[in-house]
Amino acid sequence: MTPLLQVNNIEKNYGARLGCKDVSFDLYPGEVMGIVGESGSGKSTLLNCLAGHLEPDTGEVLFNTRIEGMRDTLKMSEPERRMLARTDWAFVHQNARDGLRMGISAGGNMGERLMAVGDRHYGQIRTQATEWLEKVEISEERIDDRPSAFSGGMQQRLQIARNLITGPRLVFMDEPTGGLDVSVQARLLDLIRSLVRELGLSAIIVTHDLAVVRLLADRLMVMKSGHVVESGLTDQVLDDPQDAYTQLLVSSVLQV
Amino acid sequence: MIEIKKVSKTFTLHNQSATSINVMEGANLSVKPGQCVALTGSSGSGKSTLMRMIYGNYLTQEGEILINGVDVVQAEPREIIELRKSTLGYVSQFLRVVPRVSTLNVVAEPLLKIGVDAKVAEDRAKELLTRLRIPQNLWQLSPLTFSGGEQQRVNIARGFAHEYPAMLLDEPTASLDAKNRETVLSLIEDAKTRGAAIIGIFHDEAARDRVCDQQIDVSIFTPKAAA
Numbered sequence: 132m133t134p135l136l137q138v139n140n141i142e143k144n145y146g147a148r149l150g151c152k153d154v155s156f157d158l159y160p161g162e163v164m165g166i167v168g169e170s171g172s173g174k175s176t177l178l179n180c181l182a183g184h185l186e187p188d189t190g191e192v193l194f195n196t197r198i199e200g201m202r203d204t205l206k207m208s209e210p211e212r213r214m215l216a217r218t219d220w221a222f223v224h225q226n227a228r229d230g231l232r233m234g235i236s237a238g239g240n241m242g243e244r245l246m247a248v249g250d251r252h253y254g255q256i257r258t259q260a261t262e263w264l265e266k267v268e269i270s271e272e273r274i275d276d277r278p279s280a281f282s283g284g285m286q287q288r289l290q291i292a293r294n295l296i297t298g299p300r301l302v303f304m305d306e307p308t309g310g311l312d313v314s315v316q317a318r319l320l321d322l323i324r325s326l327v328r329e330l331g332l333s334a335i336i337v338t339h340d341l342a343v344v345r346l347l348a349d350r351l352m353v354m355k356s357g358h359v360v361e362s363g364l365t366d367q368v369l370d371d372p373q374d375a376y377t378q379l380l381v382s383s384v385l386q387v
Numbered sequence: 388m389i390e391i392k393k394v395s396k397t398f399t400l401h402n403q404s405a406t407s408i409n410v411m412e413g414a415n416l417s418v419k420p421g422q423c424v425a426l427t428g429s430s431g432s433g434k435s436t437l438m439r440m441i442y443g444n445y446l447t448q449e450g451e452i453l454i455n456g457v458d459v460v461q462a463e464p465r466e467i468i469e470l471r472k473s474t475l476g477y478v479s480q481f482l483r484v485v486p487r488v489s490t491l492n493v494v495a496e497p498l499l500k501i502g503v504d505a506k507v508a509e510d511r512a513k514e515l516l517t518r519l520r521i522p523q524n525l526w527q528l529s530p531l532t533f534s535g536g537e538q539q540r541v542n543i544a545r546g547f548a549h550e551y552p553a554m555l556l557d558e559p560t561a562s563l564d565a566k567n568r569e570t571v572l573s574l575i576e577d578a579k580t581r582g583a584a585i586i587g588i589f590h591d592e593a594a595r596d597r598v599c600d601q602q603i604d605v606s607i608f609t610p611k612a613a614a
Contacts, residue, residue, distance in 0.1 A: 159465050317486040324485060328499065346485050350464045364443060364464045371445040375401030382402070 133195055135160045135301060135333050136181075141190035143173075143180050149357040150176035154190070156352065156362065160300070163327055163334045165348030165365060167341060167380070173357040174337045175305055181335065182222050182303045183212050194219075194301070217247045221294035225306035227286035231278045231293065237264065238274040240293045248297055263292040267322060284315035288322065295326060302334040308343055320346055341384055345369060353377045388553050388584035389441065391416040394450030394460075396433075396440060410436060414450070414608040416586075420552065423575065423585040425599040428606040434588045437605055438555050441586065442477045443467040454553055472500055476551035480558050482530055482542040490516065490533075490541055491526045497549045508548075515544040519570055536562050540571075547574050554578060556587040560594045572598055 134157040143150035151173035158164055166174045179185040181192055183204060192204045197219065204212060216222070224230040231240050241260040242250075250256050261271055267288040269281075278286050287307065294302065307323065308316040324347060327334060336347055344351055344365055351365040353374065361374040372378045396411040411433050418424050426434040439445040441452055443459045452459040455474050457466060471477070476497075484493050491512050498508035516526060519540040525533065530541040539562055546554070559575070560568045568591070575598045578585060589595040595602065 162465060162468075321485050321487050345483075349468050363446075364467055366444050367446060370439070371398075373399070373446065378401050 132159060133201070134158060135162075135195050136335075137191070137193040137201070138181060139191040139193070141177065141180055141187045141192070143176055143185060143187045149173070151180070151354070151357045154359055158301075158333055158335065160333055161327075161331050162350060163332075163336065163348045164350045164352060165344030166335065166337045166352045166354060167339060167344055168354035169339065169380075172354040174354050176357075177354070178303055178305055178335065178337045182220065183216060184222075217244060218297060219300045221297075221299040221302045223290055223294055223302060223304040223307050225309050227278070227283070227290045230290040231286060233277065233279045236275045236277055237269070237281070237289055240278065240289060241296050244293055244297050259296060263296050264289075266326075267292045268318070284311050284319070287311060287315075287319060291319075291322070291326075295330070295332075298330070300333060302332055304334060304336045304338075306338050307336065308340065309338070316343075323347060341369060341381065353380065388420050388455060389416070389418040389586065390451070390453040391437075391441070392451045392453075394437075394440065394452060395448050396436060396445065397448050409610045411440075411605075411608050412610045414605070416603060418553075418584040418586055420582040420584050421579050422601070423579055423587060423599045425595045425602045426586065426588050427595075427602050427604050432604075432606040432609060434605050435557060437608075438477075438557055438586065438588065442471070442475065442555055472497075473549075474552055476546050476549065476554045478543055478546035478554070478556045478559055480539075480561065482538045482545075484530060486531055487529055489527045490521065490530045493530055493541060494544045494548055497545060501549065503549075511548055512544065515547060516541075518574075519544050520567060536564070536567070539563060540567060543571055543574070547578070550578070550581060551583060553584045554586075556585060556589075558588050558590060560589065560591045568594065 136158040139155050141154040142152045154177055166177065168174050176185065180187040193201045194204050196202050204215065238257060238260045241263055242256045245256050245259060261274060264271055264274060269285055269288060278289055281289060308319050311319065320343065338344060348365045351368045352362040353360050353368065355376045361368055361372065361377045368377060369381055372381050392415055394411065394414040398408045398410060400406045414437060426437060428434055436445060440447045441459065447460045450460060454470060457470055459467060491509060494512035494515060495508040498511060499505065521537060521540060530538055533541065543559055559571050563571060572594055575585065587599065
């Protein structure tokens with residue numbers, strides 16, 4: 132089987148400060164990988180390098196495109212990369228406000244992505260948007276409301292709907308459940324999990340919440356000071372951590 | 388089906404001045420299809436550790452653990468994920484689920500994961516829940532609110548939903564009443580009849596004697612220095 136994403140030796144420095152270094156991994160179709168680590172460990176830097184939001188200093192991010200097979204996304208032209216970002220890729224921001232247009236309606240937020248890939252039939256766009264609202268458990272009658280009138284949890288679900296409506300194959304998520312209260316977090320986890328299974332998505336999820344990765348991720352990568360200190364099956368890394376830092380991290384979790 | 392050859396395990400505790408604990412050395416074990424092997428030994432002798440190593444939950448330092456030809460010790464994460472989906476089932480002592488998901492879905496999930504039709508999966512889940520005496524009015528609720536015994540039975544239903552060719556059972560009859568214990572034992576017998584290779588930990592001696600063909604005392608694998 133060909134990997135969907137192949138990452139080789141990514142390194143990113145902010146001047147003299149290290150962002151992340153020597154990161155390599157393969158992600159296969161249908162796999163969900165979690166990236167954990169304390170704040171400042173380089174996990175968001177890495178995610179942004181992979182998603183094309185930041186340019187790494189060295190390395191390759193190879194993506195298995197539908198038409199041309201493996202392509203280095205870092206060497207793609209800007210229009211190509213933008214096309215990829217709104218078709219096969221999706222990016223769910225920690226703060227829903229960063230991923231939504233707050234000034235246009237919920238339906239418009241979803242329609243925009245569809246129109247970007249060529250949909251022009253207003254009726255069909257609206258039907259699809261309505262279907263997705265239902266999938267993320269937002270009442271249909273809110274379709275013409277602006278996201279600014281939504282609660283934080285609803286905004287986050289709308290952001291997910293907006294991202295997944297075009298049927299991407301790879302989703303990047305930056306702390307998708309951060310800052311939400313636990314009951315909303317549980318719904319969102321359930322939603323993400325069932326969407327991943329139904330649509331056969333691959334996802335890379337950055338979080339500092341170990342309980343979230345245990346439920347969502349098949350594989351886990353632990354980062355510290357810009358380096359990957361340990362990686363493997365999620366439950367194996369959490370239950371039998373090998374690295375000193377991972378052991379500290381796992382043993383620091385509060386029991387509820 | 389399950390072949391374990393010269394397996395060793397060491398825990399290194401980096402945060403306690405890198406203490407290294409050698410917990411298992413040269414463990415060998417073989418289970419054929421239709422056979423059930425019980426792991427015995429006192430508490431702390433390494434029964435659960437060995438089981439977790441077979442499941443790929445604990446890393447193994449040395450040796451081979453072959454399940455249907457796949458070496459868990461060397462396998463890539465995705466190969467282990469695939470193995471767990473289709474070949475190797477594990478019934479742990481604790482139920483770990485996403486909050487808010489209904490009991491019916493929790494039990495049907497292993498089948499949905501391998502692409503079984505939703506209706507078929509649901510029917511199978513209903514059949515198992517009925518057999519394990521979970522009242523029908525609880526099926527739509529999350530098992531997290533259930534009693535210990537009920538959670539244990541949901542966990543068993545989930546573990547037996549898909550007919551895995553190899554199964555690991557960690558105290559499947561603990562905290563169950565006589566009737567449900569009987570049901571679980573018959574589930575195990577059914578699994579053996581269809582040719583599953585099973586490794587189990589049973590504190591319940593009568594249950595062990597009834598379903599197991601062989602018993603292995605894991606304390607013989609404990610290195611002398613640590614004992």
